[in-house]
Amino acid sequence: MATLGMSPAEKDAVAAFRRDVVEPSMTQLVIIDFWAEWCGPCKALGPVLEKVAAAYADKGVVLAKIDTDKNQFIAAQFQIRSIPTVYAMFQGQLVADLTSARTESQLRTMIDQLLRQLPIQSEATDQQAELEPLIAMGEEVLAEGDHERALSIFGQLAEMAPEHPAVLSGHIRALVAAGLHDEAQAAIDALPADLADPGIDRAKAALALAQAAPAVDDLAPLAAKVQAAPDDHQARFDLANAQMAAGQRDAAADNLLHIVAADREWNEGAARHQLLKLFEVVGLTDPWVSAQRRRLSAILFG
Incomplete structure (x- = not known):
């Protein structure tokens, strides 16, 4: 806002607006609430805005309230025709009109969309950068x-x-x-x-798999049993479970894939289901999982 030709009161209003709204918007998302004391809808919306802004404070959202009666010059600059009017500002520019959002859920939805699109500086983003x-x-x-x-x-x-x-x-x-x-x-x-x-699902799967495949102190007897009877799927399945518990995922995957290749429906597809659990625990985007998936697909559809 240019200050040339303004009265001292108008210059003060512009300076306060720059200090309280524009400057914070350089790094944060500023929600501007144009309101007035006599406005009933404003009084109803105000607490909702304050609650949402407080909930999003650590994500870089701040609330600026502009009393249109006391700041008529500022309201005129924004061509405020009715109140409440609610805008979102980032880096000195209006980025959204939030006036239509009158409930907490609606406001959260619109603010979430903005936060996904804008490089907001916040405690949450700073912490994420530190944690990664x-x-x-x-x-x-x-x-x-x-x-x-x-x-x-x-x-x-x-x-x-x-x-x-x-x-x-x-x-x-x-x-x-x-x-x-x-x-x-x-x-x-x-x-x-x-x-x-997805990470929580992975953790739950890890516990479920560990409970289903308890650790074995000595794998040698299980391995000897499989060597003596290669077609004993239960023995091979038990060995694979023990190998998973011991962190030997390559060997476990080899044995489970061996069972799938020999009889994919054995024990209602237990080997394939156990293999899929192992994939989830390791992480579905892990290169090892991608390689084992290709092996599984070659058996099932090759």
Whole structure:
């Protein structure tokens, strides 16, 4: 807004608007609520806006309230014809008209859409940038089989970000890998009922697989039994389960695929179902899983 030709009061209003609205919008999403004391709908909408803004504060959303009676010059600049009028501003530009959103659900939906599209600076994004390399390190350590160290890493991350799905998933899977199944189950039971995330599904699958395939102290007797009777699918299935529990996923996959190739319907497709559980635990985007899927497809459809 140019200040040339303005009165001192108008210049003050513009300076306050720049300070309270435009400057914060350089890094945050500013919700501008044009309202007035006499406006009934404004009074009804105001608390809803305040509640949503508070809920999204850590995501870089702030609320600026403009009393149109006290800021007539600013209201005129935005050509406010009726109130309440609600705009969203980012980097000094209006990016959305939120006036039609009168419920908390509607506001959340529109703000979520904006946050996905705009490079908002927030505590959440800063924390995510800080957590990503630490989560990757934890996952690498877990994949290498150093369960105790992985448990330590994810335990510390859980203190930093107790609600982060990737942290929760890694911590639960580390508990499972360390043989702490009761603790893993307790962690799963404590998850919010509405938490839907592929990483959480992966953690639940890891516990289910560990409970179905308990660890065996010595694999040699099972391996000898399979060697003596290669067509004994149950013996091979038991060996594969033990290998999975021991972290020998290549050997486990080989034995499960052997059963599928010999008799895909054995025990109601148990080998294929167990293999799919293993895929989910390892991670469906993992290159190892992609390679094993190709082997499975070649058997089923080759």
